[in-house]
Amino acid sequence: MKGFTTKAIHGAPPVKKDVHGSLRMPVYDSVAFEHESAETLQLAFEGRRPAHSYTRISNPTVEDYEQRVRLLSDALAVIAVSSGMAAISNVILALAEAGTNIVTSRSLFGNTYSLFDNTLQPWGLEVRHIDLSDGNALAAAIDENTRAVFLESITNPQLQVVDLKAVAAIAHERGVPVIVDGTVTTSYLFKTKDFGADIEVVSATKYISGGATAVGGLILDHGTFNWRQNPKIAPWVPKFGPAALAMWLRAEVYRNMGACLSPHHAYLHSLGLETLSLRIDKSCQNALTLAHYLEGRKDKIGNVNYPGLPSSASCEIAKRQLERGFGGILTFTLDGKDQCFAFMDSLKLVRRATNINDNKTLILHPSSTIYCEYSPVEKQGMEVSDSLLRLSVGIEDVEDLIEDLEQALAGI
Numbered sequence: 001m002k003g004f005t006t007k008a009i010h011g012a013p014p015v016k017k018d019v020h021g022s023l024r025m026p027v028y029d030s031v032a033f034e035h036e037s038a039e040t041l042q043l044a045f046e047g048r049r050p051a052h053s054y055t056r057i058s059n060p061t062v063e064d065y066e067q068r069v070r071l072l073s074d075a076l077a078v079i080a081v082s083s084g085m086a087a088i089s090n091v092i093l094a095l096a097e098a099g100t101n102i103v104t105s106r107s108l109f110g111n112t113y114s115l116f117d118n119t120l121q122p123w124g125l126e127v128r129h130i131d132l133s134d135g136n137a138l139a140a141a142i143d144e145n146t147r148a149v150f151l152e153s154i155t156n157p158q159l160q161v162v163d164l165k166a167v168a169a170i171a172h173e174r175g176v177p178v179i180v181d182g183t184v185t186t187s188y189l190f191k192t193k194d195f196g197a198d199i200e201v202v203s204a205t206k207y208i209s210g211g212a213t214a215v216g217g218l219i220l221d222h223g224t225f226n227w228r229q230n231p232k233i234a235p236w237v238p239k240f241g242p243a244a245l246a247m248w249l250r251a252e253v254y255r256n257m258g259a260c261l262s263p264h265h266a267y268l269h270s271l272g273l274e275t276l277s278l279r280i281d282k283s284c285q286n287a288l289t290l291a292h293y294l295e296g297r298k299d300k301i302g303n304v305n306y307p308g309l310p311s312s313a314s315c316e317i318a319k320r321q322l323e324r325g326f327g328g329i330l331t332f333t334l335d336g337k338d339q340c341f342a343f344m345d346s347l348k349l350v351r352r353a354t355n356i357n358d359n360k361t362l363i364l365h366p367s368s369t370i371y372c373e374y375s376p377v378e379k380q381g382m383e384v385s386d387s388l389l390r391l392s393v394g395i396e397d398v399e400d401l402i403e404d405l406e407q408a409l410a411g412i
Contacts, residue, residue, distance in 0.1 A: 084203025098124025168196025
């Protein structure tokens with residue numbers, strides 16, 4: 001069995017040999033593809049002949065990227081989409097409908113929370129927010145109309161790690177699939193399939209893209225759920241078996257929503273995969289070092305939160321679930337919004353910007369940015385205070401990062 005990075009670089013053997021012997025899949029920046037006859041074109045549209053017809057449906061460069069991700073994740077099927085938010089919305093639209101519900105946490109990325117509560121609920125989807133670490137609450141929240149349990153592998157920015165096996169056991173006992181947003185871990189740190197996840201969604205814009213070069217998302221179907229238990233997918237099971245969800249997405253939701261990944265972005269993400277493990281290792285190593293450093297500055301800093309710290313409430317679960325590191329995000333608190341802003345403005349190396357898992361270290365004040373649309377009461381329920389700063393740790397030399405943080409702390 002080849003290692004993660006070897007598979008990321010070499011992928012699976014190509015189905016068709018490039019006529020020029022290229023070592024990389026070319027970028028097929030073409031919308032349409034010519035067919036030999038009217039009949040072969042018909043067969044391609046009917047799904048009875050493996051061929052590309054229109055890039056919104058499939059594309060050779062995108063397909064090669066999907067197969068590389070499938071190889072790394074051990075997923076049954078992978079669908080690449082235009083963004084992480086597109087991945088989440090496509091999956092929820094495929095599984096649920098008006099009158100049904102999903103069960104999730106309040107510890108969610110701001111836009112995910114907004115998608116569920118402000119975009120999908122008005123269309124008739126009920127969203128039930130509970131504490132997913134409470135097994136009794138989870139069991140009570142699931143009923144005959146529940147279509148999925150949704151959680152993040154490490155919540156952003158709360159940095160909570162939930163026992164996925166425990167969640168999956170309760171959900172599966174009640175015939176409900178588990179969806180995990182694995183953006184901040186990827187398959188390199190966390191094989192969600194091994195812990196009970198049925199579907200994984202990922203914002204490839206983050207770690208995978210290799211330095212914020214391209215927006216993109218991924219849907220990974222692990223092929224572990226019995227789709228006869230979902231009324232929308234059940235009719236597809238006799239023909240497609242475990243791949244019923246992936247085929248339903250390809251034939252209906254994904255194709256009709258038009259959230260396809262561009263071939264050029266697929267090419268950039270494929271390049272990012274080749275160095276993914278190296279960058280994640282460095283990012284996690286830097287984050288752990290900075291977390292320990294910041295914990296030692298209690299004279300200036302309040303709470304420091306990082307799953308790899310013994311002081312984290314999630315540390316023991318994180319050790320069981322995360323194979324190679326605890327992620328590249330940490331948070332800490334200062335004395336209110338004004339001090340947070342003064343600290344941010346004093347930084348010289350760390351960049352003031354949104355996004356996470358860039359090669360560069362980025363800092364953000366979540367309350368005034370990605371959660372700015374929510375009321376103080378709502379933010380309190382999401383554990384997002386005005387005193388909170390989020391640090392997305394990059395791959396710079398950690399001594400330089402400490403020096404920058406030190407000089408900024410000296411000014412507050």
